[in-house]
Amino acid sequence: MVEYTGSYALISILDEIGRLRERHEREIEATLGEIGHEQLAARQALEEARRRVAALAAIRRQQERAKEKSEDALVRREREAVRDGLRADRGALEERAAEVRAAIEERESELAERLHADPEAEAALEAVQKYREVEHTLDRLPPSYRRALREKYDRARRRLDPFIAEVNNAPPPLPSHTIGIGVVLAMQPPDGRPEALVAVLPVPFAVHAEWATRPEDLCTTLSYRVVAAVFRLLREVGAPEAPVRFLEVHGSLAIQVWLGDSEVTGDFRERALDNVQRAWDEAVELGAASVEVYAAWLRPELLAEADGG
Amino acid sequence: MNDSIRLLRRMTVDEVARWLELHPFEVVRILACAGQLPEDLRLEAEDVENVRRLGGLETWWDEAPAPERGESPARALLRALVQKLLAQDLVEPRATRADNLFRGLAPEAQVALRKAVNLLIRERYLVSRMMPSGLAISVRTGAVEDLRAYASHGTGPLAMAAERV
Numbered sequence: 001m002v003e004y005t006g007s008y009a010l011i012s013i014l015d016e017i018g019r020l021r022e023r024h025e026r027e028i029e030a031t032l033g034e035i036g037h038e039q040l041a042a043r044q045a046l047e048e049a050r051r052r053v054a055a056l057a058a059i060r061r062q063q064e065r066a067k068e069k070s071e072d073a074l075v076r077r078e079r080e081a082v083r084d085g086l087r088a089d090r091g092a093l094e095e096r097a098a099e100v101r102a103a104i105e106e107r108e109s110e111l112a113e114r115l116h117a118d119p120e121a122e123a124a125l126e127a128v129q130k131y132r133e134v135e136h137t138l139d140r141l142p143p144s145y146r147r148a149l150r151e152k153y154d155r156a157r158r159r160l161d162p163f164i165a166e167v168n169n170a171p172p173p174l175p176s177h178t179i180g181i182g183v184v185l186a187m188q189p190p191d192g193r194p195e196a197l198v199a200v201l202p203v204p205f206a207v208h209a210e211w212a213t214r215p216e217d218l219c220t221t222l223s224y225r226v227v228a229a230v231f232r233l234l235r236e237v238g239a240p241e242a243p244v245r246f247l248e249v250h251g252s253l254a255i256q257v258w259l260g261d262s263e264v265t266g267d268f269r270e271r272a273l274d275n276v277q278r279a280w281d282e283a284v285e286l287g288a289a290s291v292e293v294y295a296a297w298l299r300p301e302l303l304a305e306a307d308g309g
Numbered sequence: 310m311n312d313s314i315r316l317l318r319r320m321t322v323d324e325v326a327r328w329l330e331l332h333p334f335e336v337v338r339i340l341a342c343a344g345q346l347p348e349d350l351r352l353e354a355e356d357v358e359n360v361r362r363l364g365g366l367e368t369w370w371d372e373a374p375a376p377e378r379g380e381s382p383a384r385a386l387l388r389a390l391v392q393k394l395l396a397q398d399l400v401e402p403r404a405t406r407a408d409n410l411f412r413g414l415a416p417e418a419q420v421a422l423r424k425a426v427n428l429l430i431r432e433r434y435l436v437s438r439m440m441p442s443g444l445a446i447s448v449r450t451g452a453v454e455d456l457r458a459y460a461s462h463g464t465g466p467l468a469m470a471a472e473r474v
Binding site: 160228 | 311351
């Protein structure tokens, strides 16, 4: 047996140090354990967040596809609305044109009856007719004879003045209700320097393509006025040489202007509206037919033909 | 329409267009550009000449030219057209309305001449450009000698190209 010869204090200190070390190690172990738990929890949270991000991205893609589809559907519906609107306006204007034609025919037939019932007027009419027949040969006649014929013609014309004024009056006002029809305008690009302008009129394309066989009517005069407005506009904005084409859009007559090679000056959109407005203001025949015309700016894509026709 | 009424009525735009062998929209264009389109869109017979003058309208043909030396009617048209272009000295920058080239011809001759004009533009004997009064045509400066050779003797590079019309 070993017998201690020294102090017990040293042993007691060493024991205390041993206990402290054990306690410290336990504490560190406990801390490391906690950190490990925290790390695991953080890794799981990160994994969950990644899954959530991926899931949200998938949902987003789905929503974007749905949005695209619904935008396509909306554009398709807008195009259909434009096409249907033009067709309806075209129909309404053609109906009104037929009414105007009937009213003019009635007025002219009544006028012809009155004219033939008036012997003096009828004689004057005959004199005018004879003069017109020989008018192109007058240069070959002696001046005195030519002058006499001309004076006779002028007298006859004066006698017919009231009839001439009446037959050349604006169309008789229709008792019909007022209809509103739209002329569609589109500019490419919609903002900034214009490269192209399209005006679609609610009149059949035949007004342009079949003018030689189609009688002039309200649809034709509306087209003349818009054509005039477009050329006046081009002159005003410094693009009188811009190429102009006439084409069919949704069954209607369209006027297309290429401005890409022109230096357009001023506010093109405002001037375009001013000019078409002036065209309606001058159109007494539209007023007599109780037709109001308005212009509407649309996005150019709405004038494209629908997919598959 | 009653004939007596027709006699009293001023001309419509399409009547003027028929008279001038021009599309009515061109009549409107000419008058609108000159600031002379009547508000009621009706014209006097005297206005027809005014439209002709304002638009630079000319009638180049009374009838289709008679073919020479066994040439086809289409080539006779081409030769006669080249002669007319040179006679009028329509070398750039001078120009004439494109539709002047055809006015006065019967529809089928117009179709044949249109093919010949397309050939002349494609082969760079003629140049086209837009003017305020519409599409205009000129003889290209460098093409005068070749056109003259064809118009006078039926020779030169155009003679070969003309085989295609």
